[in-house]
Amino acid sequence: MLRFVEHILKNFLESARFQNFITGIIILNSALIGLETYPEIVKDYEPLIDTFDMVILVCFTIEIALKIFIYRRKFFTNGWDVFDFIVIGISILPAAGSFSIFRALRIIRTLRLLKSLPKLRLIIESLLHSLPSIGWIVVLLGIVYYIYAVVGYNLFQEGYPEYFGTLDKAFFTLFQIMTLESWSSAIARPIMDGVPYSAIYFVTFILIATYTTLNVFIAIVVNTMNQLAIAGMHEEEEHIKSFVASQNKLLHQKLDQLQEEMESLKGKK
Structure with a gap:
């Protein structure tokens, strides 16, 4: 019960x-x-x-x-x-x-x-499964940040201490640049007016830190999402095959039972 x-x-x-x-x-x-x-x-x-x-x-x-x-x-x-x-x-x-x-x-x-929402659940699971690979992207991004922060400190700390006066200020400035929030008008252009060729520094950092790294991050998540979707399809196919096999086995059992009953009836005659 x-x-x-x-x-x-x-x-x-x-x-x-x-x-x-x-x-x-x-x-x-x-x-x-x-x-x-x-x-x-x-x-x-x-x-x-x-x-x-x-x-x-x-x-x-x-x-x-x-x-x-x-x-x-x-x-x-x-x-x-x-x-x-x-x-x-x-x-x-x-x-x-x-x-x-x-x-x-x-x-x-x-x-x-x-x-509760399957599509949203797939996205979250994809992000969770992507964490190991994303961790290495974070390591790569940290190395890029450190290199550019040290270079920026040596190039700009005397003229622009509010942006590159210390290593932590340089890190925060680079983070603002990576987000593309007022990076040109508030940071890059004023520095470019005082330091020739500094545009190379900012442009290369944006290309590496923003566009390249972000695209790699998206590629990893999308690839993981495709793998989970394919795995889900295979799991569903296996479930269907298992169900069909069980029903087929049950049908054969019923047929064998029916055949035995028919043979039993013939024997009585």
Whole structure:
């Protein structure tokens, strides 16, 4: 009886309708938290907003409790389920007194959309799988930064100490240049007026640090995304093949049973 109940609950939790319901609850929760940033709305509808928030939290808590009941230890082997557990655990913390800061952390529930939306989940998983390769890009970028920071300090520290007076100032200036935020009017052109040929320094840094590195970063993420998508397709194909094989085996068993019954009937005649 218990296994039957678990089977029913498992099918219910994994159904498309329930997943869509949870997604809708997450979006509603995010909208309510956004409304609380308007004092006039909170003043008029605070009891209603708090009621909805409590109902939403109860729905999330029941979902997590049912999953733990059904999957037991297996629940904590799934990274996304553990993520949901932590998010809801933070939401349950008291929201009054010295714990009032945790009330603002309810917005973290919105992150559950990362799991509920398959396409968004694929992007996040691609980024996570890309971290080892991205780490080497960070190392490469750090080397480039260090070289250009030291060169910039030696070239510009006397005339422009606010930008290249120290190594840390040079790092921050290079970061601003890499973001392309006012790099030309605020940094490059004033320095170019006082230091001839300094344009070579800025142009080469932008080409290496911004365009080349950024394109390599994008290429790694896209390549990982394609690999995960292909792996997902193969997994789905294997699941279909396994299902077809099991159904084929069941069909053969039924045919063998039917044949035995027919032979039994012939023997009686």
